[in-house]
Amino acid sequence: MPLSLRPPRKGKSPNYTIRGTYLGIYVERTAGTPELRVAKRILKDIKDAIERGDYRPAPEVAEAPRPPTFADAALAYLKAGGEAKFLSKIIEATGPHALRDMPLTEIDQIAIDNAARGVYPLAPATTLNRQFHTPVSAVLKHAGIERKIRRPKGWRGSKATEWLEPEQAFAVVAEAHKIEPEFGLFCLTLLYTGMRLGDATEEALLRGLRLDQALLYLGATKNSEPRPVHLPPIVVQAFRKQPPRPTRPRKAAGMLLANGAAGRSRQGAGVPFLERHPDEKLFRFCKGGRLYKMLYLALDRAGVVLPKRMRGFHIFCHTYGTWMHRYGGLDTYGLTRTGRWKDPDSADRYKHTMASAEARRADLLPVPQARTVKRNWRSGR
Structure with missing residues (x-):
């Protein structure tokens, strides 16, 4: 394989890689740069050194380990028995605000809010909280990130309650x-x-x-x-x-059962x-x-x-x-x-x-008194 440049690989390395054989000498090393122009110049310098007989393989510099992403943390959370109900939609989401490939150190409140609206653009606050903020918080806590996540405004829903008398x-x-x-x-x-x-x-x-x-x-x-x-x-x-x-009715020949009658469970029928x-x-x-x-x-x-x-x-x-x-x-x-x-x-x-007991004290407030009719004591009227 001729000596050539390999582009950066997402999730692996941000830099170009130089790999191949030139004049019988095999080269495999990082260019140390994500800039194509600079990488081409380094490739040319390596070829020139091989032609002069001066090429010495450069010691490989260990690249910094890739920081864990949200997808990594989510996978660990699921393997530990975490709830998977709403996580798949979050992990599969793409776009500029998606959390999937975002390093955990970069996930803050703004990133979470933007990603939530990317996944559920029209959902109410209660849905955002239940299906996005809550599972994201669970994943981050499992990864050891005790960051307090502010829930969307109105996430508790209405306090209005109906009940039966x-x-x-x-x-x-x-x-x-x-x-x-x-x-x-x-x-x-x-x-x-x-x-x-x-x-x-x-x-x-x-x-x-x-x-x-x-x-x-x-x-x-x-x-x-x-x-x-x-x-x-x-x-x-x-x-x-x-x-x-x-007991569940049995269908006899030529007999039609009432709608739904045949759907009753026979399990435990007749048993106290x-x-x-x-x-x-x-x-x-x-x-x-x-x-x-x-x-x-x-x-x-x-x-x-x-x-x-x-x-x-x-x-x-x-x-x-x-x-x-x-x-x-x-x-x-x-x-x-x-x-x-x-x-x-x-x-x-x-x-x-x-x-409240305080509100019921309104019963003690003054009210108009009933009007009394003055009678003439002499006439008796």
Whole structure:
């Protein structure tokens, strides 16, 4: 191979490399410069030295090791068992503000904010925080960089909260029970425990149900921590009275089943609800369209109208938090101590569901007195 220049290789070396054979002498060394004009001059000097017989291979100078990039840190984070849900989109992003090939020492608040808008140009602050700033912060912390990352303005979302009044909640649970008894128990459990939908459908197992202790033990939650869930007496009684699951109808020749009837699970059918296999899920439901349709039907039949963003199972969580504040007398710290909320800022929203004691002192303000009619005592009028 004739002696020639090789251009800089991204991620390897910023300088030109001289490699090849000239007049029977093999050369492989760095030009020591990223400038093509300078590298060509060094190549010519090497050829001249070989022709004169004066060429002596220059001792190789070890180039500075390549600084670790965000992609390197992300790979190490994933190998250590980190959450991969939103990282792929960040790593695959390209452009002038992409974090993938950026050295960790150069990633500051401005770089993060610019990269976030490059990946999610129109996303609201809540999405930016959840899908960009949070995973980037996790990667940097795993790499040993304890830099405080400022979250986008408005990342906490609105403090406005909707909840169900007792009459509304009882009506929704009653209608859910009419749709299917197990669905009624499911909604009742969410109402009085505040569990997330994912915890109730995926993490809750029959072996974790300990009615003699009024307890449901969740081995793992969204926060990756186990959580003992207290079951009020109304929930304990409902579990004890829960009937067995119905058997799935079999399709006979020439017979059409009702829409959806054949989709009911046959697992555990006819077996007392609390005597099923301990490793079975506590509830048979999976998060999906059919489950939400059942909730919408229960809400509609109960006459409960909610904003679109609150028309989901999280309404039970908000109701639980509001009731625990209003009737249970818990403040923000008390709500956090229940284990349902890890961050006090998340539980703080429920103090806005009631007027403060100071605000209620407006009841003591003066009001106009009722006008009295003066009577003429002589005439009696």
